[in-house]
Amino acid sequence: MNHETFIEHLQTSPGSPNSRRLSMIPRPITPTKTESVISKEGYFKKSITPPSPLRFRSPQPVSPTRFLNTRSYDKDDLERLKSQIRNKEVQLQEIKSDILEYRTKIQQLEVEKVECDERVASSAHSVRLKEGQLENKMLELEHIKDDYARDVELKIKELRVTNETTFRETERSYRDEMEEILSTKVSVIQRNKTALMEKLKLLNQRISNNEECFQEDLTQLEESYNVKEQEFKTSLEETRHFLVESLADLDQQRSQFKRELDELTKAYEDKLNLKADLLKKLQEDKSSKVEEDNLIFKLRETIENLKNKIGTYDEKISSLQKNTQFKLSKISKIEEGFLNEETIRRKFHNRLQELKGNIRVFCRVRPPLNTEPFAVIDIQVPDNDEEEQQITIKDPKIVTNGNPTSSTNSSSKCHNFKFDRVFEMNSTNCEIFEEISQLVQSALDGFNICVFAYGQTGSGKTYTMSDRDGMIPRAVEQIFETSSRLSEKGWEYKIHGQFLEIYNESINDLLNDKPNKGQYKYEIRHDPDTLQTSVTDLMSVEISNPQMMNGLLERALKNRSIASTKANERSSRSHSVYIIKIQGVNHQTGERNHGILNLIDLAGSERLNHSQATGDRLKETQAINKSLSCLGDVIYSLAEKSKHIPFRNSKLTYLLQNSLNGNSKTLMFVNISPCVPHFNETLNSLRFATKVNNTKFKALKRNVETPVRS
Ligand code: ADP
Ligand code: MG
Secondary structure (H helix, E strand, O other): OOHHHHHHHHHHOOOOHHHHHHOOOOOOOOOOOOEEEEEOOEEEEEOOOOOOHHHHOOOOOOOHHHHHOHHHOOHHHHHHHHHHHHHHHHHHHHHHHHHHHHHHHHHHHHHHHHHHHHHHHHHHHHHHHHHHHHHHHHHHHHHHHHHHHHHHHHHHHHHHHOOHHHHHHHHHHHHHHHHHHHHHHHHHHHHHHHHHHHHHHHHHHHHHHOOHHHHHHHHHHHHHHHHHHHHHHHHHHHHHHHHHHHHHHHHHHHHHHHHHHHHHHHHHHHHHHHHHHHHHHHHHHHHHHHHHHHHHHHHHHHHHHHHHHHHHHHHHHHHHHHHHHHHHHHHHHHHHHHHHHHHHHHHHHHHHHHHHOOEEEEEEEOOOOOOOOOOEOOEEOOOOOOOOOEEEEEOOOOEEOOEEOOOOOOOOOEEEEEOOEEEOOOOOHHHHHHHHHHHHHHHHOOOEEEEEEEEOOOOOHHHHHHOOOOHHHHHHHHHHHHHHHHHHHOEEEEEEEEEEEEEOOEEEEOOOOOHHHHHOOOOEEEOOOOOOEEEOOOOOEEOOOHHHHHHHHHHHHHHOOEEOOOOOOOEEOOEEEEEEEEEEEEOOOOOEEEEEEEEEEOOOOOOHHHHOOOHHHHHHHHHHHHHHHHHHHHHHHHHHOOOOOOHHHOHHHHHOHHHHOOOOEEEEEEEEOOEHHHHHHHHHHHHHHHHHHHHHHHHHHHHHHOOOOO
């Protein structure tokens, strides 16, 4: 039976188990060589001799022509054909029996093959089982390895805590154990492998006895086994490698642990050193604490001492406070006294001024001017410190037209005049002001002061009063200086200036520049209660600084009526009155002062006949002379304490009524010219001044009898 027929036969028997098995056959087996035969004993190779082609040869077809010729055939031929058919039938029977035999054999072989398949399957199954077991073992090994790794880690950790030697030993033992386990496992696997190999060998032997197709399967199995073995080897190698790596890791970890241990040891040593240091420090601290305790003790002692000292200081402070209180009360008393001192000073100053005389007369001789080509009168003046202030002038004898022309005559008559002070021709305004300053102080103290400059025209009245360094600017300067000084004592001053002139018995405002000022009516008013004098429409300017005074003076001089006369190029024909009102308030004591300083530049006192004035000039001269004699009369009456004082007889005395009356102080400068041509006028001036001066002694006598109340 050829292979195709065999396969066909198997396929025609679907219930046959060989039909399933045959599908596993990878390629057709060449039937020419051998044919697999399954016997009850197993596979074996049997040379199957195919039936002879002759046996299968179809009977020779009988040619029709031959059949046509059969009629001619004999009986032998038929018999021969019949025997041939019988032979063929026998042969067919044989073939049929052979077929049956073959079928039986095939069935047997099929059974054997099935058995063999089953065995192979069971072998494969057992291989798979072994593989599974191996895998399980590998997994187990993995787990064990993991467990061991964990254990190793734990053990290493423990070992880190314990010591390095134990760690090494344990590590070695674990490594050995692992090696052992590994070798055991490997040997088990090896044994298994060997067993399997043996089994496989057996199978191979058995299979080798069987059909080639089974050999192929075996080869496949072998191959797959080889693959598995290779895989297993690979996995084993991997495991080994893994284990080696693990060991390397362990080594690394060990070295890491060693490093860490070293570090820890070092840290421990450091800690030990630190501990030693700390102990040392603690020791030091203990000793320093003792020192600190001592220090604290000392500090406490110091604090105690300080407390005691503080107590002492407190006592001292309280005594000092008492002392301070006492001193403060003393200071307040001193301050009170200081404030009172000013009041007392004022009283004494006033007393002194009164003693000096409420009416004083100073004589001032001006120097001859470059513009005066005249002889000079022989004038004897005392020294400043001389008590007797007497001026002596010699009468010049040579007279031309009734006027003296020369003073150089030894037999000339001497005229003596006594005054409070005599200032020789070289005296300066500064020296003269020293005397005036006391009266300015009195004005600041609240008294009324009148300073007159009397004398013939050109004798130096204006120079004395209104020059740049004259009495008026100096007085104002002093007022500001003193008021600023007295501000420390609570005094505050306000200064007002009024400048007027009395010309022909009428008042003219020297500060008023207005063209319509002629319309103003300057009427003198006296307040009987306050004893204050005011002039209606008269301008009053507050002087806030001494410099202001110069401007006001210039304005006044410009406005002053000046008329030319034969006696002098510049003949002042009016009385100029500079009224400086000083109002003082003491905010501490509540005291109030109101003093008036009247500085009067009188009109020229020259005689009528001398000036040879006529008309208006004569009228002017008469008015001037009248007012001057009236002034003399008033002063005389005041000194005499007459019941009637003729203030009203002239505008000047009426204006100055309150400043001449009562406790007022009056100073009269008598200015004289040293020129011989002015001798008579000088003499007259000196005589007038002497008359005023004499009144003072009577007043002084009365003042001495009535002591001042403090
Ligand atoms: P009066 O005002 O009395 O008419 P003045 O004061 O105008 O006189 O003086 C007349 C002149 O004499 C002025 O030129 C003035 O400068 C001068 N004179 C006055 N007194 C002195 C003095 N003591 N020293 C220097 N010159 C003076
Ligand atoms: Mg003048």
